[in-house]
Amino acid sequence: MREQRRFSIRFDLANPQHTSAWELLSRQREGQKNDYVIAAIAGSADLRQVVREEIRAALREVGPVPVPVPAPADAREDDAPQAIPSDILDFLQSL
Numbered sequence: 001m002r003e004q005r006r007f008s009i010r011f012d013l014a015n016p017q018h019t020s021a022w023e024l025l026s027r028q029r030e031g032q033k034n035d036y037v038i039a040a041i042a043g044s045a046d047l048r049q050v051v052r053e054e055i056r057a058a059l060r061e062v063g064p065v066p067v068p069v070p071a072p073a074d075a076r077e078d079d080a081p082q083a084i085p086s087d088i089l090d091f092l093q094s095l
Contacts, residue, residue, distance in 0.1 A: 025037070
């Protein structure tokens with residue numbers, strides 16, 4: 001004997017997404033609705049996996065993208081780097 005599971009669903013026709021889903025399901029012939037719902041769920045999961053794989057491939061193809069760090073508004077290009085005060089260096093070394 002086949003193992004089967006039962007699932008029940010209700011549509012809130014005040015919700016446009018539910019209404020759309022109900023209309024799509026209503027167009028299916030009797031006896032085919034179950035297969036339609038299963039194909040839609042499985043297809044959605046497959047599509048998500050394909051999209052993930054395509055995004056990963058595109059990111060690998062592009063490679064790492066450097067993220068620019070904006071300079072402070074008051075910084076000037078001719079400003080020389082300043083030495084870190086010794087008390088701050090001492091604190092950092094104590095960590």
